[in-house]
Amino acid sequence: MRNMVALETRGLCKSFGALTVADRVDFRLEAGVRHALIGPNGAGKTTLVNMITGRLAPSAGQVLLAGEDVTRLSQAARVKRGLGRTFQINTLFGDMTVLDNVALGVAERDGVGGRFWRPAGAHAQVRAEALELLATFGLEDDARRRVFDLPYGKQRLVEIAIALGLKPTVLLLDEPAAGVPSLESHRILGALERLPANIAVLIIEHDMDLVFRFAQRITVLVQGEVLCEGAPAEIADDPRVRRVYLGERHG
Amino acid sequence: MKRSAGYGADPRIRWTEWLPWLAALAAFFLLPEYLSLGARILTYILFALSLDLILGYAGIVTLGHSAFFGVGAYTAGILAAKLRLNDPIVLLVAAACTAAVLGITTGAVILRTRGLTQLMLTLAIAAVCLEIANKATPLTGGADGLSGVTIAPILGLFRFDLFGKTAYLWCLLMLFSIWWLVRRLICSPFGATLTGIRENPVRMHAIGAPVYRRLLTVYTLAATIAGVAGALLTQTNQFVGLNVLGFEPSGELLVMLVLGGVGRLYGAFVGPLVYLIAQDVLAKQFPQYWYLGIGLILVLVVLFARGGLLGIADALVARLRRVGPDAPRAGAPRPL
Numbered sequence: 284m285r286n287m288v289a290l291e292t293r294g295l296c297k298s299f300g301a302l303t304v305a306d307r308v309d310f311r312l313e314a315g316v317r318h319a320l321i322g323p324n325g326a327g328k329t330t331l332v333n334m335i336t337g338r339l340a341p342s343a344g345q346v347l348l349a350g351e352d353v354t355r356l357s358q359a360a361r362v363k364r365g366l367g368r369t370f371q372i373n374t375l376f377g378d379m380t381v382l383d384n385v386a387l388g389v390a391e392r393d394g395v396g397g398r399f400w401r402p403a404g405a406h407a408q409v410r411a412e413a414l415e416l417l418a419t420f421g422l423e424d425d426a427r428r429r430v431f432d433l434p435y436g437k438q439r440l441v442e443i444a445i446a447l448g449l450k451p452t453v454l455l456l457d458e459p460a461a462g463v464p465s466l467e468s469h470r471i472l473g474a475l476e477r478l479p480a481n482i483a484v485l486i487i488e489h490d491m492d493l494v495f496r497f498a499q500r501i502t503v504l505v506q507g508e509v510l511c512e513g514a515p516a517e518i519a520d521d522p523r524v525r526r527v528y529l530g531e532r533h534g
Numbered sequence: 535m536k537r538s539a540g541y542g543a544d545p546r547i548r549w550t551e552w553l554p555w556l557a558a559l560a561a562f563f564l565l566p567e568y569l570s571l572g573a574r575i576l577t578y579i580l581f582a583l584s585l586d587l588i589l590g591y592a593g594i595v596t597l598g599h600s601a602f603f604g605v606g607a608y609t610a611g612i613l614a615a616k617l618r619l620n621d622p623i624v625l626l627v628a629a630a631c632t633a634a635v636l637g638i639t640t641g642a643v644i645l646r647t648r649g650l651t652q653l654m655l656t657l658a659i660a661a662v663c664l665e666i667a668n669k670a671t672p673l674t675g676g677a678d679g680l681s682g683v684t685i686a687p688i689l690g691l692f693r694f695d696l697f698g699k700t701a702y703l704w705c706l707l708m709l710f711s712i713w714w715l716v717r718r719l720i721c722s723p724f725g726a727t728l729t730g731i732r733e734n735p736v737r738m739h740a741i742g743a744p745v746y747r748r749l750l751t752v753y754t755l756a757a758t759i760a761g762v763a764g765a766l767l768t769q770t771n772q773f774v775g776l777n778v779l780g781f782e783p784s785g786e787l788l789v790m791l792v793l794g795g796v797g798r799l800y801g802a803f804v805g806p807l808v809y810l811i812a813q814d815v816l817a818k819q820f821p822q823y824w825y826l827g828i829g830l831i832l833v834l835v836v837l838f839a840r841g842g843l844l845g846i847a848d849a850l851v852a853r854l855r856r857v858g859p860d861a862p863r864a865g866a867p868r869p870l
Contacts, residue, residue, distance in 0.1 A: 358739045359742045359743060359745075362740070370737075370740075374736055374737045375733075375737065376729070376730050376733040377733050377734070378733055379729060379733060380540060380542055382542045383541050383730075386542075387730045387738075388742075390723050395723050396723050396724070396726075396743055397724055397744075398723045399722045400722060401722060401723075402718070402722055403539065403545070403721060403723045404540070404542065405545065406541065409723075413541065445737070446741075
């Protein structure tokens with residue numbers, strides 16, 4: 284199954300008026316690979332993720348999931364085809380319990396989210412799966428707490444857990460460690476390292492230590508264009524990358 | 535009620551949830567001279583319940599909910615007065631259908647928008663409905679209202695009487711049945727979805743939920759219930775006036791729900807009860823200034839009790855539990 288393309292963009296463009304935030308982005312994410320997308324602020328990384336998930340319509344170009352063109356499909360239809368994502372800024376169901384946050388996604392994936400007769404509490408399978416998932420993140424004791432009452436670092440973990448509950452084949456992580464104090468970021472890294480191996484992961488991250496420990500491939504995006512792509516060692520040695528992005532840290 | 539909904543909750547009906555029904559039955563026997571007011575309160579509770587479903591649970595802010603109430607009321611009224619269709623059950627079904635059709639067609643438009651745009655659109659729909667009822671005099675009686683509404687006995691057996699006995703029990707029965715359905719809905723996965731959409735529509739999309747379809751479903755359902763409430767009002771009053779349509783009844787309903795507590799199911803019970811009794815009492819005492827009293831109550835609730843009267847009750851219960859005899863005292867070792 285190696286070298287199968289799980290996600291691909293072809294000539295993806297997005298402009299807001301005169302401002303071009305994505306310029307003919309060709310990008311391939313292979314099945315089961317950990318791939319990082321890096322670039323300076325405003326390079327268009329989140330815009331790219333939003334176009335891949337269908338939250339933003341591209342001005343031109345195509346998005347393909349497992350070789351199938353999904354450019355015209357809704358967000359929900361792409362999720363059904365195995366695309367999961369997390370958000371740079373916590374996007375949780377604030378006034379609900381941690382368990383419900385994850386269970387909502389599990390129920391949607393199981394196709395029971397629209398059921399209106401049997402009580403949610405009677406869907407033991409959904410609950411069991413959500414609790415099991417929470418346990419892998421060490422959140423089982425927080426299951427019944429209101430999610431906004433959790434410390435920020437744990438909320439970041441719930442953010443990932445919700446996406447994993449969808450059992451995605453492609454997972455887009457938008458700065459999973461954003462805002463987490465560096466002392467706690469090892470927890471996020473730990474969670475990332477425990478992600479199922481068969482999932483193709485695209486991670487956007489500014490924390491270069493995390494990127495170079497986690498990623499097998501790296502794509503550098505600058506001003507909406509792909510500057511280069513390669514293995515971490517190649518990227519670290521690329522003089523263009525060093526100039527625009529890395530500075531002297533990995534030089 | 536929050537404890538009954540969701541995947542980690544026990545959905546069984548708690549004993550406290552039977553109290554309103556016991557109280558309503560007790561009122562029937564103990565307060566026979568207030569049954570007309572009682573029927574009106576029950577009708578508004580049903581109306582408020584339908585608003586809570588979309589506002590409190592799904593987070594759709596609307597000032598046009600009276601459109602469905604009014605359309606239900608006029609459907610029942612026109613059928614009874616002009617077409618001599620007097621059977622109360624047929625009238626309820628007919629009102630439910632017209633309100634549902636209006637709900638699904640207007641919902642299909644307004645649910646594509648959000649926030650202020652949505653609010654203004656709902657207001658526009660309510661205003662248009664009011665104006666149609668105002669102008670279509672041959673059908674609705676216009677500003678004079680629709681009189682000549684006669685309602686046949688329920689199942690041919692129970693005649694609507696002057697004291698409101700039948701009307702009260704009929705409204706109570708309808709409210710009870712619909713409450714039971716709504717409660718089931720809220721406790722279901724669908725209900726959890728609605729809360730999810732209210733809390734974060736962006737994330738609901740990202741977990742693959744058909745957000746628009748779910749909203750349209752619940753909006754249509756709430757419209758249907760509001761239509762039934764409108765028809766009940768027609769049957770109780772045997773008259774329909776323009777005051778069931780437009781901004782005013784929508785705003786009034788919103789005030790009732792906020793007063794009781796939004797998104798709690800039983801806020802829709804407490805709000806209309808307190809509001810309509812206060813209105814009744816204050817209007818007798820101070821015919822010109824009674825609105826001031828209602829206004830003061832609302833200002834106090836918004837300032838000090840954002841969860842409404844039920845929110846205050848919750849806070850009191852929580853405080854009592856904390857200082858109760860079995861609560862661990864400060865400094866005492868906590869049992870594990």
